[in-house]
Amino acid sequence: MRYLFFSIIMIFFSCSLSSQSSEYTYQPFIMDGSCKWIMTAAGGSSGVETVISNEDTLILGKSYKKIYRNRCEQPDVKEYMGAFREENRKVFYFRKGFNEREGFENLVYDFNLKVGDRIEYEDGWDPYETYEMEVARIDTIATEGILRKQFFFDGDPEGRYFSWIEGIGNVKDLLYCSVWVPTNYEGHLVGVWRNSEALFRFEDKCTCDELMPVIEHKSTPRFRVLNNPVENRQLSISFSESDFIKLELYSFDGILQYSMDLTIRDGILDIPLTGLHAGNYIMILSRPDNSRESCKVIIQ
Structure with a gap:
């Protein structure tokens, strides 16, 4: 009986605290x-x-x-x-x-x-x-x-x-x-x-x-592959006021085959690809803000 009375008191006390914690104050x-x-x-x-x-x-x-x-x-x-x-x-x-x-x-x-x-x-x-x-x-x-x-x-x-x-x-x-x-x-x-x-x-x-809006990089392509399919194992790319800093070539199975840092902003860049097999590749050009542009490159 004493235990039951104590339990009732504790339940009442806890309910009172809960009620007080939700009371309105200015x-x-x-x-x-x-x-x-x-x-x-x-x-x-x-x-x-x-x-x-x-x-x-x-x-x-x-x-x-x-x-x-x-x-x-x-x-x-x-x-x-x-x-x-x-x-x-x-x-x-x-x-x-x-x-x-x-x-x-x-x-x-x-x-x-x-x-x-x-x-x-x-x-x-x-x-x-x-x-x-x-x-x-x-x-x-x-x-x-x-x-x-x-x-x-x-x-x-x-x-x-x-x-x-x-x-x-x-x-x-x-x-x-x-x-x-x-x-x-x-x-x-x-x-x-x-x-x-x-x-x-x-x-x-x-x-x-x-x-804050998500700003997507919108730009006019600043490069053009001059010969595609690539002739004589030499990739030629024309750049115009570009801000690219890196070039990568991936095989279609996602394996990186070639990578180089870029410093050219205008003009034509010739890249020898004698070490690559004939086939289809994805060329990715990266900017400092991590935005990228890509295109398909065919090596005969």
């Missing part, structure tokens, strides 16, 4: 430089990466964290986008400037709102012009095992193009406002990462590496 934005917001982008870019850095800056007497953005294909070319600060579950964005002459502060997120509450946005160009949005509903969702509140608004009740997630921001873009401002990008958020740990994934391709 998730603030991480502003220490360890998080990256990845989004798709228009204009020929594969994607855009945004970081709230750990760099402090003082603007109009208030402390902010600087925000930087770069295109995925240019990770070292970072653009200053303004600065963030969070206070009492409100997130303020001072865009593009270090002083009042170059920008002004926008309230971009207020996670204290209730259903039916309205948030007022200042216009991106005119701080005296305002717009309002009403909270349509608030859900609790799990992103990578963490419970967060998601806010939906009357203009987009399904949240396909505009909704907020605590600690993540707008599903459109971290810096996106409901009205147009210069930092609004024509793309959408696909993932948020803290170091190598995912905090939010909207699509399968949710990192800069995954958004």
